[in-house]
Amino acid sequence: MISIEKSIAVLEEEVYQIARDLHQIPESGFEEYKTSAYIISVLENLGIDVFKGIAQTGIVGLLRGSEGKETIAFRADMDALSVEEKTDSPYGSKHPGMMHACGHDAHMTILLGLAKYLARHKNNLRQNIVFIFQPAEEGPGGAEPMIQAGVLDQFHIDKILGLHVFPEVEAGRVAVRPGPMMAQAGEFDLLIKGRSGHGAIPHMAKDAIVAAAALVSSYQSIVSRSVDPLEGAIVTIGKMWGGERRNIIAGEVHLEGTVRAFREDVFESIKRRMGQIAKGIETAYECSVELVFRDMYPAVINDESLYEDFVAAVGKEHVDSIAPQMIAEDFSFFQKEVPGLFFFLGVRSEKQNCIYPLHNCLFQYPEETLMTGIQVYVQYLRHVGILTPEDDA
Structure with a gap:
């Protein structure tokens, strides 16, 4: 189990509220208007530079580091699925026939949680961070339109990381592999x-x-x-x-x-x-x-150097090696342009009945895994020297 440090744990209630809010407003690809407005509000309140309306509903947030010689991007997808939610969650979907059944609400929440952390610790940030909120991953695909709109060039992105919650991996762990990971x-x-x-x-x-x-x-x-x-x-x-x-x-x-x-x-x-x-x-x-x-989507091919840094940052004892998966992800379009790493964040918990697969009307994840995602990103940024350590870490 990956430990959550104090400086990240203090964000817990804010992070959980974001997840609950986003889960209630699932929207289909390129129609994520409520979701987009919510994300913009959070980023602007943090003092992060916000660029709106990229590939229709896409958003980019920019947080500049003290040196600014390098720019690393983190990507979260925004869209939901046309699935009728059948969980008994008090924060269930308010949009009939739509559900965040693939965990994209978790991905957005983790990225907003990371933004909150970095905004509070901006003095420790050496290089630039770009937060990419991408529409339409489920189809027809929003990554390629965002690239065509100039996201990578405009913000001079050098490398990119992304994650996906995964119910086949135990909560509190991550899974990744170098080279081909998704088809x-x-x-x-x-x-x-x-x-x-x-x-x-x-x-x-x-x-x-x-x-x-x-x-x-x-x-x-x-x-x-x-x-x-x-x-x-x-x-x-x-x-x-x-x-x-x-x-x-x-x-x-x-x-x-x-x-x-x-x-x-x-x-x-x-x-x-x-x-x-x-x-x-x-x-x-x-x-x-x-x-x-x-x-549709190219294969997800993880950069070898990013993989090595990621495993070293998280700790081998917390990382599962996973076989290549036949599922697809349009994060791969970013990887065709710049070095990228995509990994799975474990959300399986028998105790909390988080056992259902992605795209299932009963899919849920333990809320505490949101903090794990933020912790993993922060550890990576520290390991590669983009973020200097905190005294209370």
């Missing part, structure tokens, strides 16, 4: 068009369902037969629909799916193979296959 992700839509007909005279029709079945089976062979078995990759078709009734041969079938991989060349080879198979299905089943592929 590159893409999604695809397929439309197979044949020719409808009566089920009793199949030779007069072109069965889109049979073609779809063949395509699904063939796609499942991509990872097993076209990808190095030592590489991680996934092709999943999660939705399929078509047909009119039981005795009519289907003229159209729609399919939707996702692709995940850790290496970009593997990802691209899967896409090529999908296209080749689609062409083969067209020929074999005398139908048309329209494949639309959308690249």
